[in-house]
Amino acid sequence: MPVSPDMGRRGAAVLAVVAYGDHRRSASVVSSASQTNGRPAVHRVRDEPPNVLRPDSQFALDSYHAHRHEGQVVDVDTLLGQIPTIVGVLIGSIATYLATSATSKVQWRRETQARWTQMQISAYTDHAHALKNMTDLARRIAAYGDIDGVADPLSPDVGLPQLSAAEQDRSAKWESVLMVGDPAVIEAGQKWKQCVWRLEWLARSRSDVGLDWASALSQVGDAKHGFYQAVRRSIGTPGGSLRRFGLAPWIGAMKESRATVSSSALTDEVTPPN
Secondary structure (H helix, E strand, O other): OOOOHHHHHHHHHHHHHHHHHHHHHHHHHHHHHHHHOOOOOOOOOOOOOOOOOOHHHHHHHHHHHHHHHHHHHHHHHHHHHHHHHHHHHHHHHHHHHHHHHHHHHHHHHHHHHHHHHHHHHHHHHHHHHHHHHHHHHHHHHHHHOOOOOOOOOOOHHHHHHHHHHHHHHHHHHHHHHHHHOOHHHHHHHHHHHHHHHHHHHHHHHOOOOHHHHHHHHHHHHHHHHHHHHHHHHHHOOOOOOOOOOOOOHHHHHHHHHHHHHHHHHHHHHHOOOO
């Protein structure tokens, strides 16, 4: 097998190290033997100082150091080759952290929006119920004076205190709408509230307001429909706009029947007996 120059240099280095070690061991044995026989050790004077190496030994050590230097270069190359892997791991860790953070933020926003929407729906629903309760009481009081022809009559002595309590309850629930409601919903709720106030005022007056009662009821219905439309847009209800429903035919017939009965009773009261 052919011998390369590199292999020759390595062999020379190994031989030089072995020869140097044998020389050191021989000197140690001579010194120990001299001291054991009780005679002083005699050191021979070498032709060259101990710290000066012969030319062949110097060449061998130079070859040995060169070989170690080559090994160090190989280690550096290996480290440089691992840099792309390390960079890839770091980039993957950063990407994972960013993706997890973004997902957590999106989930937190969804949960917060869901809770906020639920609070809005509760506030809108409570205020709508309060306004409808006031409307029903006002109509029942008006029906007692034959102003409203559909609602069941309720004595003002009983109905007016209930109407005042209903207004206080509505005012408390309106605060929630102001705190969590959208501006469009608040504006629609304010309009509906003012229309109900007008209906309440007409019911409390106990005067002949039959000409204004129908228009007041119509305005209350329009304002209520506008409030529902604003709420549906605010919470993102699917299905588009809410269709407005008119009165059922039987309600109109009942109103005409009650008006006829009321006018007949009034005629009987004012007509003197024969």
